[in-house]
Amino acid sequence: MKKRLILVLLLLAAVTLGLAAQPAGESTPTWEVTEQQTAKAPKYVFMFIGDGMSHVQINAAQVLKGNNTKGSVSLEKLTFTEFPVSGLQTTYDATSFCPDSASTATSLSSGYKTHSGVLGLGIDKQYVGKNIAERLKEQKDWKVGIVSTVTINHATPAAYYAHVPSRNNYYDIGVQMANSGFDYFAGGSINKAEDGGKQSIYTLLEEQGYLVTDDKSEILSLSSKSGKVYAQSPRLQDGGAMPYAIDMDADDVTLAQFVKKGIDVLDNEKGFFMMVESGKIDWACHANDAASEIRDLLAFDEAIQEAVAFAEAHPDETLIVVTGDHETGGMTIGFASTGYNTAFNILENQKVSYVAFDGIMQEAIANNPDLSFQEALVLVEEYFGLVPPGSKASSEVLALSSLEYSRLEEAFRQAMLPKGSRANDQLSYQLYGSYNPFSITLTHILNNKAGIGWTSYSHTGTPVGVFAYGVGSEMFAGSYDNTDIFAKLKSLVEVV
Ligand SMILES: [Zn+2]
Known part of the structure; x- marks a missing residue:
């Protein structure tokens, strides 16, 4: 008994000494997880997905941003690699350890495994249930934004509003987008918007009350009074996607600008969910083009800074999660x-x-x-x-x-x-x-x-990192499966 008391006293002394050792006046990092943060459910949730982005892609960006000349080495951290919580997720799908974006984004958005190529449906292509964005819209009346540097009916963004047996059913996905009731779509164009003479998806969006624009000044003047919006990059590249960051000029709208405008459009008292995909990290990795991939990843990080600025203004109400859906290219540092x-x-x-x-x-x-x-x-x-x-x-x-x-x-x-x-x-x-x-x-x-x-022109089975900041961020520490990200979000935002 006495022994235990001494142990407790020793422990207390160690804790006190540890606290005293901290220099006076050193401020606590702004994103340190506090009990106050965990006590509340987030009201504003950002889900950032770097398509094809694993640890190597992230560290390559840190290396390029830092200094790597002969005889001199320094690394510069990104906004999201400074987040207080990090985790690791496995990305395999129902039949492959090298999955595609349809199955992995379905796991992230909806919490179950499916086949490569299948979007928002289970292994037998049957309907399983609503994804996180649909639940938030329906049960909590949150506004929802979907942003991507590639086409908005491409696999990853589509996993947050569509349910189709094949990711290639672009027109059907577009119809489901127009009928989603979501509030903000932005970034690339719509793949096969007319699909051989059918009614244009753009027309369907307008019929549903969306403001459709690809005018830069109109995009930059969007606000919470704009209503439902489809904001498309004024310049398109590579089959209707936004241009690579490395190819952009002053006339282009950056991913950060689309995110900033998304916040303006979605901001409301009830809450919002915004999914932002950097899809061309994946495309550049397929093509084994590191310079383009890294520039897009740095542009992605700039977009995340917009969410961090919002979180700092709403510190007890915002959660930011940053992850990838799978690795692409088998990228390595070292050759x-x-x-x-x-x-x-x-x-x-x-x-x-x-x-x-x-x-x-x-x-x-x-x-x-x-x-x-x-x-x-x-x-x-x-x-x-x-x-x-x-x-x-x-x-x-x-x-x-x-x-x-x-x-x-x-x-x-x-x-x-x-x-x-x-x-x-x-x-x-x-x-x-x-x-x-x-x-x-x-x-x-x-x-x-x-x-x-590079070892591949396709996806690989490398696990990917998860970085989180804000209310409930501590839930994302540790090692888990991509389906757990849906479960964690679902319990945090209190939907069924
Ligand atoms: Zn890919």
Whole structure:
């Protein structure tokens, strides 16, 4: 008994000493989890999903944002990697450890496993139940916003309002979007909006009372008085998506601006739920283009800063969750030919995304159908900074080795052939995937020189991180499954 008392006293002394050791006046971090925060249910919930974003993508952004020149290494944290709570989720679906966005987003939004390609329906393509956004709308009359850098009827955003047997049923998904009653859709366009002469989804949205706009000044003047809104990027790229951040200019509307306007449109006393997807992190990872992927991830982080600013103004009422749906590309930091070295700073030499470079090449070939490899190398230097062996480069790393030069020459030869005449053996697929052989060889070479490796043109089974801040954020600590994210949210916001 006496022994126990001494132990308690010792413990008390240790706690007191520990507190005293903290320098006087040091303020508590603003996002430290407090009991007061956990006592209430959040009224404003942000769900940020970086499509294809695992820890490697996140850390690559921290490395590029920091400093990685020869002999100098520093890392700069992102807004969401500073959040007080982090967790880890498994992403497998009903039949695969390398799942797709339809099944994983369904798990996140609705809490059950399904097949790759299936949206908002169970394994037998039967209706299982409403997703978190639909429940909040119906049971609590919250406003709902769905934002994505890709098309709004693409798999991830659709998992928050649609129930269809295939993610490719774009038109049906669009009809369900128009009938959702949700309050704010923003970002990319609508895939197959007319689908061979059917009534346009844009018209259906207008009939349901939505303000549909792709005018930048009109988008930037949206407010809580705007009613229901579909705000589309003024400029589209890559099949109707927002342009890559690396390709944006002052005329574009950024993801952060769409989120800020979403907050303005949705802000109301009852509450709101906003899902924000950065979908082209995934697309750039499919194409093994690290510079474009990282720029989109940094733009995603800027969008998260808008939610943090809102949370700071509503500290006891807001929850922000940031996660990925799966990893894409099998990205690694560290590559065979660079060993233990990395040189991320050379990624700064890439001026456009792979898809924009494909457009630049197409234009060059249209102007000169006999474009030679030597002439193409001028564009390579301009947009990737890479120069032939022996020539003077701004950095020694940027000179192509003779092996890289011959790889690039062969890729150019393949790219100049009509698609049907290109080599399609196993080795060619490993080298180029289904991408333009020239641009993907350029991103491979630049990425490898930076110390970045890729193992796939598809999704992988790497678990993904979860980062949380605000009311109820402590629920997201630890290791769990993607379906648990729905369960955690559901219990926090008190819906059935
Ligand atoms: Zn993907």
